[in-house]
Amino acid sequence: MAKKGARVQVTLEHKCEQGVYRYHTTKNRRNTTDRLELKKYSPVTKQHEIFKEIK
Structure with a gap:
């Protein structure tokens, strides 16, 4: 079973002309x-x- 806590993993994204990181x-x-x-x-x-942050 997964942990039931307040912390969640998120992904932060930066887009520009050169690419995405x-x-x-x-x-x-x-x-x-x-x-x-x-x-x-x-x-x-x-x-x-x-x-x-993105989904």
Whole structure:
């Protein structure tokens, strides 16, 4: 059986002309009910970009 907790795995994605890059992380759905937006490093563009949560 799967764990029944507040943490869920999410995928963060950044799209640009050069391509797409994704990060996988977890979030607490009780504290963060809306979609995540984090500023992380993108090796595609070689700079920090905003990554948005996708389904």
